[in-house]
Amino acid sequence: MNILTARAMISTGILLLTCLPLSGELGADVVLKRERLAALKQELSPKLKHWSFGTSDIGIWISSRSIQKVLDRLAAKPEENRTAHFQMTSCDCPILESRDLGIRRVDVKRLKMSLVLGRPESTIQTDGWRLKLPFQLKGKMHLKAKTILGKPSVGVDFGTNSAPTAFLEPAEGDGDHFAFHVTTRGDQTIPVTASAGLGQLGQLTLDLPVTLPRGTYQKVHIPKVLHEQGRLAFKIGDANIEKKYTVQTRFDPVAFQPSGLLFTADVKVAWAD
Amino acid sequence: MKKFAIILTIIALVALTWALSGDTENEIERLEWRQLKKQEDRLYKLADFLVRHPDPRKASDLHLFFSRDVINDILAGTKETKVALPKTEGLVLTWKHLEVDFDQYAPSVVAEAQVTKEGSSLQVDAAVRTQLHIHANPGGETAELKIEIHEIVPRARWSIFKLELKWLAGKLLALNHHELATIDLNYEIPLDWQTTLSVDGEKKPLSFEVERGRIHGDLTLPALSQPARWSLRQWFFLPDGLHLFLDLNLEEP
Structure with a gap:
């Protein structure tokens, strides 16, 4: 064996010994790591399921608690910020008419009242959103009475506390809009009692229960599809690139859940050339 | 050789x-x-x-x-x-x-x-x-x-x-x-998304029934304004997409 052959043999051997094991060991490690990751993902998967928004492209979930948080904040506002005022302009009167008593007839001449909102309570049910609205009603009315002894005019203070309930519930919309109705269900009556002294005729006590109109108070329409155009500007290296896009968002009907309101939508993004 | x-x-x-x-x-x-x-x-x-x-x-x-x-x-x-x-x-x-x-x-x-x-x-x-x-x-x-x-x-x-x-x-x-x-x-x-929840004050006609009559009048509702601040608490990249969890803060500024 001459020196040339010996050199060639040694260099071949060294190269083979150096390179072979490196590649093999690392490859096996990668395979092992992949297997471990697959097992870990499988273990985590069921724990993440209850976050899922299904096949929707975007999802918004607003917790019942945050809605109540807003209402609580509203209840903490100064009284003037949560007070509604009512002033009478006319009355289909009388509010009392009698042939048998000394008081023949009572008409309301003036009426002013204010309604102070308390702490509303929100409850989301699967068929809609229930809102209990406690309030304090206080007011003053001027009555004109027709009695056997004359026509006295008296001022009467009155007040009451009540808590009617309103519902926001889904209704049948059209092709382009979802519809929601703000309604009251069943009979809801606010008891109001006012009493005034009518001199020799004694005390006049009036029960004036206010009946809230049943049915739909307000209709709300929300578009099902929103279109938005925009531009995405980005910089790669030194180049500034700008592309225009159109986004179409098609909402699904809102899901009322005890834990919150769930909105989902499908989105289509189109890039302009 | x-x-x-x-x-x-x-x-x-x-x-x-x-x-x-x-x-x-x-x-x-x-x-x-x-x-x-x-x-x-x-x-x-x-x-x-x-x-x-x-x-x-x-x-x-x-x-x-x-x-x-x-x-x-x-x-x-x-x-x-x-x-x-x-x-x-x-x-x-x-x-x-x-x-x-x-x-x-x-x-x-x-x-x-x-x-x-x-x-x-x-x-x-x-x-x-x-x-x-x-x-x-x-x-x-x-x-x-x-x-x-x-x-x-x-x-x-x-x-x-x-x-x-x-x-x-x-x-x-x-x-x-x-x-x-x-x-x-x-x-x-x-990361902090600020908005104001507001309701405009308005005056609207209202009529309601009392036992023997009907009263008509004007109802004046107060204007309401409440600043709201949504803050990002946590975000996750999961196999189905990006999940963001936000907190609502309603403190007055």
């Missing part, structure tokens, strides 16, 4: 070529292993978080979700744009495909590109390992969105007959992320 020496020399040359390409393949496998290790760490962190908070919704006011398809549809807008790679004497990278790999449980972006040498027909396809980088200053109200290119892994198989490809692949592998480009999406993500 001479013949034997020549054969051994040829074997040595082939082994050398194989060794060099093996070295490059080892480098690619190392990158792969490193990527898998990072993913494993993130999965353990998520598993640990889920033990402590099995339902993050319970502690949050708002849960926002953007599916992987929507985010990747937006990233698709970067297709066919070109980047001149720094310090590489005319190498240009053209994006062919860019998407967030949500299976990584991290804002990891998988990108396919083609690298060409200007003024020559030399080109190689490459997998570009990138990271969607969300940078927020402490106490800041927005985060900046950037895609940082970390590694470029050539996909070509080379041989002794394609030494120029080997050269190109070597150039790409030699780049480190400090020298590589950044895609600045010029997009600011609000």
Whole structure:
């Protein structure tokens, strides 16, 4: 064996010994790591399921608690910020008419009242959103009475506390809009009692229960599809690139859940050339 | 004996070529292993978080979700744009495909590109390992969105007959992320999203029944205004998309 052959043999051997094991060991490690990751993902998967928004492209979930948080904040506002005022302009009167008593007839001449909102309570049910609205009603009315002894005019203070309930519930919309109705269900009556002294005729006590109109108070329409155009500007290296896009968002009907309101939508993004 | 020496020399040359390409393949496998290790760490962190908070919704006011398809549809807008790679004497990278790999449980972006040498027909396809980088200053109200290119892994198989490809692949592998480009999406993500819930005051006619009559009048409703601030509490890249959990703060300013 001459020196040339010996050199060639040694260099071949060294190269083979150096390179072979490196590649093999690392490859096996990668395979092992992949297997471990697959097992870990499988273990985590069921724990993440209850976050899922299904096949929707975007999802918004607003917790019942945050809605109540807003209402609580509203209840903490100064009284003037949560007070509604009512002033009478006319009355289909009388509010009392009698042939048998000394008081023949009572008409309301003036009426002013204010309604102070308390702490509303929100409850989301699967068929809609229930809102209990406690309030304090206080007011003053001027009555004109027709009695056997004359026509006295008296001022009467009155007040009451009540808590009617309103519902926001889904209704049948059209092709382009979802519809929601703000309604009251069943009979809801606010008891109001006012009493005034009518001199020799004694005390006049009036029960004036206010009946809230049943049915739909307000209709709300929300578009099902929103279109938005925009531009995405980005910089790669030194180049500034700008592309225009159109986004179409098609909402699904809102899901009322005890834990919150769930909105989902499908989105289509189109890039302009 | 001479013949034997020549054969051994040829074997040595082939082994050398194989060794060099093996070295490059080892480098690619190392990158792969490193990527898998990072993913494993993130999965353990998520598993640990889920033990402590099995339902993050319970502690949050708002849960926002953007599916992987929507985010990747937006990233698709970067297709066919070109980047001149720094310090590489005319190498240009053209994006062919860019998407967030949500299976990584991290804002990891998988990108396919083609690298060409200007003024020559030399080109190689490459997998570009990138990271969607969300940078927020402490106490800041927005985060900046950037895609940082970390590694470029050539996909070509080379041989002794394609030494120029080997050269190109070597150039790409030699780049480190400090020298590589950044895609600045010029997009600011609000971490604190402020809004005002407001109701205008109004005067509207109202009539209601009393026992023996009906009263008509005007109802004046107060104007209401409440500042609301949504703050990002937590975000997760999960296989189905990006999940954001926000808190609602209703303190007066």
